[in-house]
Amino acid sequence: MSADPPVGRARRTRRKAAAPVAGSLQDLKALKRRIDDAAQEQARLEAEQRATEARLRRERDLFALSVGPVFPLQRAVRAPVPRPKPEPVPLQRQxxxxxxxxxxxxxxxxxxxxxxxxxxxxxxxxxxxxxxxxxxxxxxxxxxxxxxxxxxxxxxxxxxxxxxxxxxxxxxxxxxxxxxxxxxxxxxxxxxxxxxxxxxxxxxxxxxxxxxxxxxxxxxxxxxxxxxxxxxxx
Known part of the structure; x- marks a missing residue:
């Protein structure tokens, strides 16, 4: 069998060298898509969290506007519960x-x-x-x-x-x-x-x-x- 001519050997060598490069590009694209997807998910989660916090803040502000200033109750001495007084005895009349x-x-x-x-x-x-x-x-x-x-x-x-x-x-x-x-x-x-x-x-x-x-x-x-x-x- 006769040896391959130099030109043919060079082409086969380029094809063999190009195959790994193509695989690497596909892996990079897939990795980039995963990164982009993760970034989008993170952004969505952060947007939802901001929306929840904004809703809670609006509800808190609405309650404050409705009831006015709110102060914590102080621990004080309990006032005695008024009890009905007994009917006075008409001593002077007696x-x-x-x-x-x-x-x-x-x-x-x-x-x-x-x-x-x-x-x-x-x-x-x-x-x-x-x-x-x-x-x-x-x-x-x-x-x-x-x-x-x-x-x-x-x-x-x-x-x-x-x-x-x-x-x-x-x-x-x-x-x-x-x-x-x-x-x-x-x-x-x-x-x-x-x-x-x-x-x-x-x-x-x-x-x-x-x-x-x-x-x-x-x-x-x-x-x-x-x-x-x-x-x-x-």
């Missing part, structure tokens, strides 16, 4: 009612047997010495308040006297004067209030004694009354 029962003064009370048989018709409660009445008659206690019942009807005078004594007890007064009049202006010149005032006074537990006032203090038309502590209303 005391007033009890006082009204005590002040239900009777006009039929027989006072004559309790009065000392002297011109002043003095009175002293059991346990009070006669010297107390004498001192009262002589003005041994300063008169701290007075009540004038002139011109009042019997029922009105009784209520005024009860109110006066109750207020005197609240103020802690010891000696008061009650002016009932001499009865000169009454029908038949009968001193109706004069007798009734004595009857009412002896029924009051806080009245220790009374006697006719001295001439300068009203004489036969008034009484000077010595008071003690009022009875407890409890």
């Amino acid at each position: 005391r007033d009612e009890q006082a009204a029962l005590r002040e239900a003064l009777s006009d039929e009370f027989d006072v004559e047997s309790l009065l000392d048989t002297d011109e002043a018709l003095s009175y002293r409660r059991s346990g009070v010495g006669i010297d107390v009445v004498r001192k009262l008659r002589r003005g041994g206690w300063a008169i701290q308040a007075h009540l004038d019942l002139h011109g009042l009807r019997r029922d009105e005078a009784r209520e005024r006297l009860a109110d006066f004594l109750r207020e005197a007890g609240r103020q802690g007064l010891r000696c008061v004067r009650v002016v009932h009049g001499k009865g000169n202006g009454s029908p038949g010149r009968q001193a109706v209030l004069k007798a009734k005032v004595r009857t009412w006074l002896v029924q009051k537990a806080e009245v220790l004694a009374f006697t006719q006032a001295r001439g300068s203090e009203g004489g036969a038309g008034a009484l000077v009354v010595l008071l003690g502590a009022p009875p407890s209303s409890v």
Whole structure:
């Protein structure tokens, strides 16, 4: 067999050398496509992430605009829960009612047997010495308040006297004067209030004694009354 001519051998050599070069180009193209695909996927993912963050930011901003400024709650002392208060007990009304029962003064009370048989018709409660009445008659206690019942009807005078004594007890007064009049202006010149005032006074537990006032203090038309502590209303 004859040897190949030089030209033929050169062509075969070029064909053999060109084959690896073509394969390398195809590999590079494939690699480039994979790189491009990866870059596009990365770009897509980043775009989606930016879109999600933008959506969340819009929602957060919308909430802030809707509710206004938001501040964290501070840990503070808990306020006590208000509880319904019990109904108040009307103690004062009860005391007033009890006082009204005590002040239900009777006009039929027989006072004559309790009065000392002297011109002043003095009175002293059991346990009070006669010297107390004498001192009262002589003005041994300063008169701290007075009540004038002139011109009042019997029922009105009784209520005024009860109110006066109750207020005197609240103020802690010891000696008061009650002016009932001499009865000169009454029908038949009968001193109706004069007798009734004595009857009412002896029924009051806080009245220790009374006697006719001295001439300068009203004489036969008034009484000077010595008071003690009022009875407890409890």
